[in-house]
Amino acid sequence: MHPAISVIFFTVTSGAGFGLIALTGLGFPFGGGALSVFLFCLLGGGLAVAGLIASTFHLGHPERAWRAFSQWRSSWLSREGVAAVATLSLFAIYALIWMMTGDRLLWLGLIVAAGAAYTVFATSMIYAQLKTVPQWRSRWTPAVYLAFSLASGWLLAAGFGDLPGAGIWGAVLLALAWGIKLMWWRRAADARLAGSASSPESATGLGFIGKVRLLERPHTGANYLTREMVHQIGRKHAGILRRLAVLFGAIVPLMVSATVWLTAAPEWVLLAAALSLFAGLFAERWLFFAEAEHSVSLYYGNR
Amino acid sequence: MTCLPTSTEKRLGLVIDLDTCVGCHACVVNCKEWNTGGYGAPLADIDAYGEEPSGAWLNRVHTFEVTPVAAPAQIVHFPKSCLHCDDAPCVTVCPTGASYKRSEDGIVLVDEDMCIGCGLCAWACPYGAREMDPVAKVMKKCTLCVDRIYNEEIPEIDRIPACVRTCPSSARHFGDFNDPESNVSILTMARGGYDLMPEMATRPVNKYLPPRPKTNPAAQGCASHSTPTVSAPGGFLGWLDAALERLG
Ligand code: SF4
Ligand code: SF4
Numbered sequence: 002m003h004p005a006i007s008v009i010f011f012t013v014t015s016g017a018g019f020g021l022i023a024l025t026g027l028g029f030p031f032g033g034g035a036l037s038v039f040l041f042c043l044l045g046g047g048l049a050v051a052g053l054i055a056s057t058f059h060l061g062h063p064e065r066a067w068r069a070f071s072q073w074r075s076s077w078l079s080r081e082g083v084a085a086v087a088t089l090s091l092f093a094i095y096a097l098i099w100m101m102t103g104d105r106l107l108w109l110g111l112i113v114a115a116g117a118a119y120t121v122f123a124t125s126m127i128y129a130q131l132k133t134v135p136q137w138r139s140r141w142t143p144a145v146y147l148a149f150s151l152a153s154g155w156l157l158a159a160g161f162g163d164l165p166g167a168g169i170w171g172a173v174l175l176a177l178a179w180g181i182k183l184m185w186w187r188r189a190a191d192a193r194l195a196g197s198a199s200s201p202e203s204a205t206g207l208g209f210i211g212k213v214r215l216l217e218r219p220h221t222g223a224n225y226l227t228r229e230m231v232h233q234i235g236r237k238h239a240g241i242l243r244r245l246a247v248l249f250g251a252i253v254p255l256m257v258s259a260t261v262w263l264t265a266a267p268e269w270v271l272l273a274a275a276l277s278l279f280a281g282l283f284a285e286r287w288l289f290f291a292e293a294e295h296s297v298s299l300y301y302g303n304r
Numbered sequence: 305m306t307c308l309p310t311s312t313e314k315r316l317g318l319v320i321d322l323d324t325c326v327g328c329h330a331c332v333v334n335c336k337e338w339n340t341g342g343y344g345a346p347l348a349d350i351d352a353y354g355e356e357p358s359g360a361w362l363n364r365v366h367t368f369e370v371t372p373v374a375a376p377a378q379i380v381h382f383p384k385s386c387l388h389c390d391d392a393p394c395v396t397v398c399p400t401g402a403s404y405k406r407s408e409d410g411i412v413l414v415d416e417d418m419c420i421g422c423g424l425c426a427w428a429c430p431y432g433a434r435e436m437d438p439v440a441k442v443m444k445k446c447t448l449c450v451d452r453i454y455n456e457e458i459p460e461i462d463r464i465p466a467c468v469r470t471c472p473s474s475a476r477h478f479g480d481f482n483d484p485e486s487n488v489s490i491l492t493m494a495r496g497g498y499d500l501m502p503e504m505a506t507r508p509v510n511k512y513l514p515p516r517p518k519t520n521p522a523a524q525g526c527a528s529h530s531t532p533t534v535s536a537p538g539g540f541l542g543w544l545d546a547a548l549e550r551l552g
Contacts, residue, residue: 068418
């Protein structure tokens with residue numbers, strides 16, 4: 002699949018934003034005054050909103066994006082939109098009350114946290130629902146999105162907040178997320194299109210005669226389908242990108258977290274871990290798209 | 305509304321005969337011609353006469369080579385357009401309600417004024433039946449020529465999809481699959497019409513008719529299809545053959 006930068010940016014950024022929002026709603030300790038509460042909440046909301054805005058860049062008609070709120074009964078994309086806006090609105094109320102009165106309403110915070118988790122889950126289901134992309138269609142896909150959202154949100158919350166020992170928990174959450182991602186990668190290696198129930202034979206129904214091979218594409222040039230779904234250029238550097246993802250997404254932030262914990266360095270150093278994790282997640286998401294194989298490739302002589 | 309109807313009154317669709325299709329692409333061209341002036345935005349092309357032409361088409365003909373275990377390979381031309389699936393995944397994923405399946409005749413359509421061009425429906429279709437228009441930036445797909453089949457302004461003979469109307473080898477047939485007496489139901493029964501990628505559980509309406517079995521040279525007494533043996537000719541050629549044999 003074609004890795005669209007706007008969609009990669011969206012899943013990484015709004016994932017972190019909603020992770021931070023969820024942790025705030027759950028009462029992550031934060032000691033500053035009204036202004037720092039404002040800036041802290043603005044960071045969570047801002048990341049989530051920035052991601053959502055970026056996601057409209059890949060639309061043909063961004064000015065009609067509001068229409069996407071209507072089909073929540075059948076569409077995960079619509080559910081994601083509805084959940085995102087509802088969560089952000091409630092979070093704004095939560096933040097306002099917190100700033101004005103200093104009170105953090107637990108019940109409202111819990112609803113916000115649940116909404117944020119559901120939003121990230123809905124994002125992941127946009128991909129996990131697709132039968133056409135066997136590597137995505139797995140329970141591990143929502144697990145990966147949720148785990149990375151929590152880990153990146155935690156590193157941000159820990160960097161700004163006041164939770165002693167938050168660094169070690171950041172390391173634990175990060176290790177957990179990468180454990181899940183390794184399971185996802187292992188499963189994806191076994192869930193190639195070539196090993197699925199679909200083949201050039203099932204795509205054409207001609208398997209009863211013999212082995213099927215594409216002789217000629219319908220047109221000599223590329224088309225929307227070959228650019229979007231039979232995309233292969235993005236896979237060229239898969240090996241190095243995977244190493245970069247692990248280096249910046251796992252090794253560097255784990256070392257930073259461990260150092261903060263062991264040396265009692267100030268917690269804001271954890272923000273360096275968060276930034277490094279973002280870089281790693283960009284590589285991880287790029288591969289999520291670029292390495293995914295769509296069944297339409299079978300009609301174009303590729304996998 | 306992107307929830308699917310539980311059943312539709314008619315199930316209009318196509319039967320595509322892989323035995324008779326000669327791969328002339330006439331259906332592709334006539335589809336483009338009709339749909340660039342009919343329903344919705346024109347089907348655009350980018351760089352049509354330049355180095356890298358590319359555009360939106362609703363129907364494309366692929367060509368496959370099929371190699372049996374013990375016979376020569378054969379060529380099958382394979383036209384493909386939207387199959388108007390009963391369980392259309394492209395419809396349920398659509399966030400806006402632009403994609404829908406009509407309860408009266410089962411045709412799957414896009415309301416182009418509502419489409420935001422997110423492309424998710426094209427990702428959900430296993431067959432590559434949807435293409436984004438490069439200029440209008442909305443999703444295009446086969447409409448089963450909804451603006452022809454009910455059109456009382458055109459002669460009755462033309463009230464079938466453009467691809468069916470134009471096919472010179474009658475490889476495409478149009479009708480109602482809910483009617484057991486229709487041409488498409490009878491053809492499907494008689495020729496063993498099948499679904500593409502049944503494992504995707506989309507329950508396509510369109511059916512494909514398999515190529516009829518080829519005469520197998522091996523079964524006709526030839527030793528092998530790769531090294532054909534020539535039986536000794538008679539008459540003048542036989543005399544010449546024998547004479548040259550003696551000289552050589
Ligand atoms: S062929 Fe593709 S576009 Fe057409 S109804 Fe089926 S899934 Fe949808
Ligand atoms: S591209 Fe248009 S028709 Fe397709 S899912 Fe998006 S809004 Fe719906």
